Amino acid sequence: MHRAPDVSSVTAPRGSGSFRPPSSQVAMRVSRLMLVTLRDDPAEAEIPSHKLLLRAGYIRRLAPGIFAYMPLMWRVLRKVSRVVREEMDAAGALETLLPQLQPAELWRRSGRWAGYTAGEGIMFHLEDRQQRELGLGPTHEEVVTALAADLLRSYRQLPVNLYQIQTKFRDEIRPRFGLMRGREFIMKDAYSFHADEASLAETYGAMDLAYRRIFDRCGLRTVAVEADSGAIGGSASQEFMVTADAGEDLILASADGRYAANQERAQSLAAEAIPLAGGVLAGGAGQPLATPAQATIDDLCAGHGLEPSQVVKVLLLLARLEDGSDQPLLVALRGDQQLNEVKLANAVTTRLGASHGALLELTPLTPTLLERQGLAPLPFGFLGPQLGDGLLAGSGSWAPCFLRLVDHTAAELESFVCGANQPDLHLLGASWAGLGLSVEGLDLRSAQPGDRCCHDPLQRLEASRGIEVGHIFQLGRKYSSAMEACFTSEAGTSEPFWMGCYGIGVSRLAQAAVEQHHDANGICWPLAIAPFEVLLVPANAADPVQAALAQRLYGELQQAGVEVLLDDRAERAGVKFKDGDLLGIPWRVVVGRGAGDGRIELVERSPAHSQELPADGLLALLLPRIEQQRWGLLEA
RNA sequence: CGGGAUGUAGCGCAGCUUGGUAGCGCACUUCGUUCGGGACGAAGGGGCCGCAGGUUCGAAUCCUGUCAUCCCGACCA
Known part of the structure; x- marks a missing residue:
């Protein structure tokens, strides 16, 4: 239900005496900017750019992940x-x-x-x-x-x-x-x-x-x-x-x-595997190796003088698919390698996507999940790639066979150690053929810092x-x-x-940009995306000489097409300088003590640099620099 | 969703262990003195202590529940 607004109350207050023609200048004075800066870091922010944008009053949080862009940010x-x-x-x-x-x-x-x-x-x-x-x-x-x-x-x-x-x-x-x-x-x-x-x-x-x-x-x-x-x-x-x-x-x-x-x-390129001392044993079926409670690669290696690259580790996961089906996965990696889930997801999609729709989720296959399916527990920590599909028989809703995926690094091993699929037992000197498995190597491992590059192994x-x-x-x-x-x-x-x-x-x-361009005092915007190009600061706004010179420069800069913000607040100079550093406007022109002699100070935010010069020389010095900086890192 | 932390004034925090009716700094208002790197003094305004229930003569404080926010993982511009 709406009431018709009282027309007289919403039209321009003609008689009020405060009427001004539309002018961009109004919004370019700090006193009119609705600017609120914070002295302390808000507790909600963690990284420098987030803290600085909040502290300098560029953004305000309305709800998680939802922000208001204040005038400077806009x-x-x-x-x-x-x-x-x-x-x-x-x-x-x-x-x-x-x-x-x-x-x-x-x-x-x-x-x-x-x-x-x-x-x-x-x-x-x-x-x-x-x-x-x-x-x-x-x-x-x-x-x-x-x-x-x-x-x-x-x-x-x-x-x-x-x-x-x-x-x-x-x-x-x-x-x-x-x-x-x-x-x-x-x-x-x-x-x-x-x-x-x-x-x-x-x-x-x-x-x-x-x-x-x-x-x-x-x-x-x-x-x-x-x-x-x-x-x-x-x-x-x-x-x-x-x-x-x-x-x-x-x-x-x-x-x-x-x-x-x-x-x-x-x-x-993964590091070269260290060959297993004894080579293939028992025709590749592997020789039983008692490994009591050695359920991790580290324990296994420490217990028997093995290297992680001599071990094939097996990860079981469950892929949830768009058509509602769940596909158990058996992934084999060399023991010293890490699984890359993105690569795995892509491999699974390639093999199953056409018939089952999008891959919704990959989760580790846990004892709890097995139990919910009414399946027997598995000897996690002692699994080998020869794990049969039989144990999936009778599951509630899962596909009855594993989708088996083997990373190159594991596939290339001539002989290796792997779990025997019984508690406290591994197999020594196994081979893929000996285990009755034929494998096609895929790229499923995460590249790590320090690895050799594919295009040039010296890199x-x-x-x-x-x-x-x-x-x-x-x-x-x-x-x-x-x-x-x-x-x-x-x-x-x-x-x-x-x-x-x-x-x-x-x-x-x-x-x-803030994350890349800031220092201990605040933001250092690249000029091309800074909210203003120049911050004009009369050090003492109460001094009529400074105010008049600042006003003159304000007009001249605008005439020259420079985006200039005038800090006309009745604050002390220190406050205006601190806020200026925080806001990160690339150039600051300070009209201060020298104003009587027509001298001003020009300060560059980053790299920090300041020089004194006659007010009359400002445009000649500043304009070419600004013109250049408007193109960012591009060669002009 | 799993793990961790925190909810007290606009912001940053103390108070909670040991219950007694809420405090500090910044910000805000007024006055005075200051005036080139977040001034000083005086006076002032502002809080259902996240919410609900419980214990108690009495709860910011103890108990239970709940909600919210932030941080670590899955998501992505």
């Missing part, structure tokens, strides 16, 4: 967006704005509704008043593919690359680190459509270059790494990482710069941490096939589009 985000727009436009992409509220039906057609809403799914979803199911867009492949199917009929219309900059919603399992992993965040996403794979590769390459320019212009040092395609799917994919200690991803790279990959994806992988700010994918025809999005080819046949998709986390990027 200026930063608009600047990042502008750089993104300019480079996307220059690369021939078209800006659009797609719906965030998306019908479930569309997601059912691509086969992603269940995976994205059930269990650990990340899509917020709801029912409207007619009980129609809707999802709040975490990404837009479905919407954009449906549009393409409607509108793009002929190869003559291709290629097309659509992008948008928009708020995305993801019900993250654990929101973290402020804007780094929010449940509501700003993202640039782009989707390209092609008549053939070569055209897709061409646009993918153009996006790669555009992304490098975008990050350079934003002043960010990034590394491009090979990546896993994850839930989005597709073939080739590359991530752009802002290097920073607080990054969530581990990057493995060679010193020669020729190889860099996310650890999820990275490949390497070693080095670890660093990164924040993923961009990701480009060649999706291929996954979505267009699923959603029957087809065009008519030159030959007159109907074919699904070749697709690519390209994302940049705009709000994450802004915080990553």
Whole structure:
């Protein structure tokens, strides 16, 4: 129920005497900025960028993973967006704005509704008043593919690359680190459509270059790494990482710069295995070795003078699939290697995906799970790859056979030690053939720092941490096939589009910039994305000479097209300097004691540097520097 | 969901062991003195001590339950 508003109370207060014409200057005075800075670190923040953005008043948390962008932050985000727009436009992409509220039906057609809403799914979803199911867009492949199917009929219309900059919603399992992993965040996403794979590769390459320019212009040092395609799917994919200690991803790279990959994806050469002294025993069936209570690789090796690389270890897992079936997995690795779950998930999907739908979850197969299925307990710690399928007989709902997967490192062993599938017993000198197993080696191991590189065994992988700010994918025809999005080819046949998709986390990027550019006193924004270019500080606002000179410079800087913020607060100079450092505006002009002689001070935030000069010389000195810095790390 | 921690004023914290009706710093308001690196003095405003139940003459404090937030893992721009 609404009451008609009292018209006189909402119209402009003409008679009040406070009327001002619209002017951008009003919002460029600190006293009018709604700026609240904090002296202490808020307890909710852990990493430097999160603390600083809160302390400097750029963001406020409303709920976990949900933040308000205050006016200064919004200026930063608009600047990042502008750089993104300019480079996307220059690369021939078209800006659009797609719906965030998306019908479930569309997601059912691509086969992603269940995976994205059930269990650990990340899509917020709801029912409207007619009980129609809707999802709040975490990404837009479905919407954009449906549009393409409607509108793009002929190869003559291709290629097309659509992008948008928009708020995305993801019900993250654990929101973290402020804007780094929010449940509501700003993202640039782009989707390209092609008549053939070569055209897709061409646009993918153009996006790669555009992304490098975008990050350079934003002043960010990034590394491009090979990546896993994850839930989005597709073939080739590359991530752009802002290097920073607080990054969530581990990057493995060679010193020669020729190889860099996310650890999820990275490949390497494992250390050579140390040959087992006795070689193959008992024709490869292995000789029993009493190993009382030696259930770990370490205990086993310590007890018998063995090396971890001489052991085959067996991991049992359970794959939960979209069609409701559960598939037990038996994974064999060399004892000194670690399982890479991403690689495992991909291997499982390749083998089972077609018939059982998406892989929802991989969990360790525990004694509790066995018990619930009514199965006999297993001698965990003493398992070998020859474990039979018979023990799965009679399970409640599991597939009756193991899916057996063996990593290269284990497959290549001529003779090894493995569990005997009885408590306190291992087999010494076993071989794959001797155990009656034929194996095909897969890459299932995690590459580690220090491993030799595949492209050059003399190179070693080095670890660093990164924040993923961009990701480009060649999706291929996954979505267009699923959603029957087809065009008519030159030959007159109907074919699904070749697709690519390209994302940049705009709000994450802004915080990553702080993570990479800060010091003990506060933020040091790269000028290209700083909320303002110059902070103008009259040291003593009560001094009419200083105030007048500051006012004059304020006008001159604006006239010259410089984005300038005037700290007109009646604070002491020290407060304004501290806040200035915290806010991180790249240049500070201090109008102080020298004002009477027309002298001012010009301070660069980072690297810290200050010089005194005549006020009349400011523009000549400052403008060229600012012009240059507007292009970030790009060579002008 | 599993493991760990914390909920007391806008922010950062003390008080809880040993129950007696709530305190410190910052921020905020007013006045005065200061005025180039988070000034000083005086006066002031602000808290259902996360919530619910219990024990007790009396609970921020003890007990039970519950909720929330943060950190470590699975998710990802």
